[in-house]
Amino acid sequence: GEDVEQSLFLSVREGDSSVINCTYTDSSSTYLYWYKQEPGAGLQLLTYIFSNMDMKQDQRLTVLLNKKDKHLSLRIADTQTGDSAIYFCAESNNAGNMLTFGGGTRLMVKP
């Protein structure tokens, strides 16, 4: 079945850039997503990218997709303490109905 892998933990200093990486195995993935989960809250969609794109930028967020290597990354520019959360990568092959999530990367931002 599909598999989505992420590193467990990332620590950065406030103001630096954060890069969270994700790899997936399903070559038929059509949509790839980044979700943010703060303590005690549900998941919030940050951004998504279609598989026919290789980059998408949205304010401080930049998503890079290497479809050949099945590698997805999320770059957060000028990381703030409010960005501290768990970030989940997810993939879908049918317009978002069936999401397969990675295990999440905990981002800690130090002042």
Add this chain to the structure above:
Amino acid sequence: EAGVVQSPRYKIIEKKQPVAFWCNPISGHNTLYWYRQNLGQGPELLIRYENEEAVDDSQLPKDRFSAERLKGVDSTLKIQPAELGDSAVYLCASSLGTGTDNEQFFGPGTRLTVL
């Protein structure tokens, strides 16, 4: 606009007891999802409803789990009897439906602890 509402937020029960979770999706959202999120892991889909029809329940452990969405709006997820391994956060999500604009909106979840 209210988001996805779930209750209770927390539930502690002893093993072999029954438990039920309730979800009210965003108004107008036809698709409703139940996920289970184990500690330190990503959510895993248990069941998906299109209106009142369960269209994907392949990951739902049917020996002890059941779900319903009788009028195509609110949904309940039940576990009977609960086991220690059922301790997790149960997330409900909803979306408008199929198509390219099918963002799933998540509720805050119900944290279940089975003792």
